[in-house]
Structure formats: C-alpha cells, structure tokens
Amino acid sequence: MSILQEIITHKKAEVAERISLYPIKLLEQSLFFGGQTVSLKKYILRQDKSGIIAEFKKKSPSKGMINPYADVERTSIGYMQAGASALSVLTDKQYFGGSNEDLSTARKFNYCPILRKDFIIEEYQIVEAKAIGADAILLIAAVLSPQRLKELAAFAKSLHLEVLMEVHSLDELQQNLHPEVDLIGVNNRNLNTFVTDIAVSKELAPHIPQEFVKVSESGISNPATLLELQAFGFEGFLIGESFMQHSRPEQAAARFIHEFQQLQQKKRGDTAPGTHA
Numbered sequence: 471m472s473i474l475q476e477i478i479t480h481k482k483a484e485v486a487e488r489i490s491l492y493p494i495k496l497l498e499q500s501l502f503f504g505g506q507t508v509s510l511k512k513y514i515l516r517q518d519k520s521g522i523i524a525e526f527k528k529k530s531p532s533k534g535m536i537n538p539y540a541d542v543e544r545t546s547i548g549y550m551q552a553g554a555s556a557l558s559v560l561t562d563k564q565y566f567g568g569s570n571e572d573l574s575t576a577r578k579f580n581y582c583p584i585l586r587k588d589f590i591i592e593e594y595q596i597v598e599a600k601a602i603g604a605d606a607i608l609l610i611a612a613v614l615s616p617q618r619l620k621e622l623a624a625f626a627k628s629l630h631l632e633v634l635m636e637v638h639s640l641d642e643l644q645q646n647l648h649p650e651v652d653l654i655g656v657n658n659r660n661l662n663t664f665v666t667d668i669a670v671s672k673e674l675a676p677h678i679p680q681e682f683v684k685v686s687e688s689g690i691s692n693p694a695t696l697l698e699l700q701a702f703g704f705e706g707f708l709i710g711e712s713f714m715q716h717s718r719p720e721q722a723a724a725r726f727i728h729e730f731q732q733l734q735q736k737k738r739g740d741t742a743p744g745t746h747a
C-alpha cells in the first residue's frame with residue numbers, strides 16, 4: 471500500500487468518527503462559518519505580495535519530524551509580516567502533526583487567505599474547513615475521480631471557499647479542468663516516492679489554461695527557483711519544509727522573501743530599456 475493509500479484509508483475512518491462526534495449542524499454554529507472568506511486567488515495575484523503560500527507543517531511522511539514544537543500564532547503572523555501572500559495550515563494530525571485548532575488560531579491572528587491543507591474526500595470536511603476559518607481547500611486529483619473532484623469543488627464554491635486542485639501528471643490535469651476549480655497546483659513531489667523535481671511544474675505549465683491561477687508546490691528551497699517558475703507562468707508558490715525546518719520559520723521566510731525581492735529587482739534592472747541583459 472502506498473503512503474497516499476494509507477493516508478486515505480486512515481482519513482476515511484477519521485472522517486466517519488468526526489461526523490458522529492461533531493455533526494454538521496454543530497459545525498454550522500461556529501462563528502467562522504457565517505463569516506466572509508478572503509480570496510486566495512486575488513492575494514496571490516497582488517503585485518505588492520510575493521505569491522508565496524507559506525505553510526505551517528510540523529512533520530511529514532517524507533521528512534518525519536520537522537518542527538514539532540513550532541508556535542502557530544508566532545509563525546503565522548511572522549509569515550505574513552515577512553511578505554507571504556497567504557497561509558497554508560496542515561490540519562491532518564496523524565501524518566503531519568497538524569490540527570483544526572492550528573488553523574483556527576492562524577485565522578484569529580491574521581487577515582489573509584488561509585488554505586486548509588488536508589486530504590479531502592467528503593463534503594463534511596469542506597463544511598468543517600469553513601467552520602474552522604479556512605478560505606480555500608485543497609483537492610488532490612490523485613485521490614479523487616474527476617466526477618468526485620468536480621462535485622466537491624462545486625460544494626466548496628457553494629460555501630464561498632476557493633479550490634486549489636493539485637496534480638502531478640498531465641493525465642490528472644487534463645481530466646480535471648473543471649470550471650469550479652480556481653487555482654491549479656502542480657505538486658513537484660511524487661507522493662509515492664517523495665522525490666521532488668521542479669521540472670514537473672515546468673512540464674505541466676504550458677498545459678494549464680490561462681483562466682486558472684498557477685501554483686507550484688513542494689521542494690522549493692531557493693529564491694532563484696521562483697524566478698525560473700515565474701518564467702513558466704507560475705504566480706503562486708507553496709513552501710513548507712524549507713521554512714519549517716528552521717527553529718524560527720518566520721525568520722527563514724523573511725530572509726527568503728527578501729532575497730527573492732532583491733533578485734526580482736535585479737532582473738527588472740537587467741531587462742530595463744537601455745540596459746544590457
């Protein structure tokens with residue numbers, strides 16, 4: 471059984487238990503449930519931001535423990551002060567050490583789009599995402615049929631949540647170009663082998679229709695890589711581990727974003743009229 475299959479098997483049991491403990495009627499009473507959402511799409515496209523979706527991730531199947539005692543309040547505020555466009559918060563406990571409380575804490579302290587990073591297979595989890603304060607959800611093409619992905623995306627839109635659809639191959643992309651999806655994320659990590667390769671983003675980029683915001687996900691550890699990805703039309707960059715592996719992830723993000731901005735300035739200078747590239 472691959473790790474992805476194992477995660478989904480575990481998730482099915484977890485969701486069934488949550489449905490019995492916290493029925494939808496209860497989730498709908500949450501203060502966040504009736505609140506307005508913030509558009510991930512719009513924030514990623516904002517010129518005054520970096521395009522980075524900074525992730526709060528304490529552990530992962532590929533790396534094991536990354537930063538088990540990280541503080542979500544300090545990290546999320548610091549990420550946004552550093553110039554991130556949005557936050558991604560892992561809510562899966564078993565494999566990523568996350569929790570719904572982490573996301574709600576990030577929500578309380580930040581006005582910005584927050585992506586619920588989890589393995590969504592049921593409508594219940596989408597209602598839960600809204601109830602804990604998320605603005606967007608992730609749908610992974612590798613674990614859903616195209617029909618099911620479309621249904622879940624439509625359901626998310628009915629709750630005013632945006633949808634980031636994640637693909638790792640051309641087949642997954644071409645089978646899931648649903649109008650209900652807002653952003654397409656190319657995961658550079660093969661979720662079976664854990665190998666990350668930015669070439670996956672570059673290969674799939676020309677096949678992503680213009681109407682979708684393009685996000686490159688995973689394995690990004692160098693600011694210069696963002697310039698390379700921008701040249702392929704990527705506007706968003708999901709980065710977790712390279713920030714979270716530092717004792718103060720928000721400081722690592724600030725250094726990364728500062729260096730990225732300097733590279734962007736240099737590129738603009740190099741290509742300005744009358745200068746030599």
Ligand SMILES: O=C(O)c1ccccc1NCC(=O)[C@H](O)[C@H](O)COP(=O)(O)O
Nearest residue numbers: 530531532661687688689708709710711
């Ligand atoms: O990160 C993993 O090991 C992993 C394993 C199995 C399924 C999903 C996994 N990661 C989820 C992600 O998509 C990443 O957390 C996200 O793209 C950020 O990646 P990174 O910057 O490499 O932490």
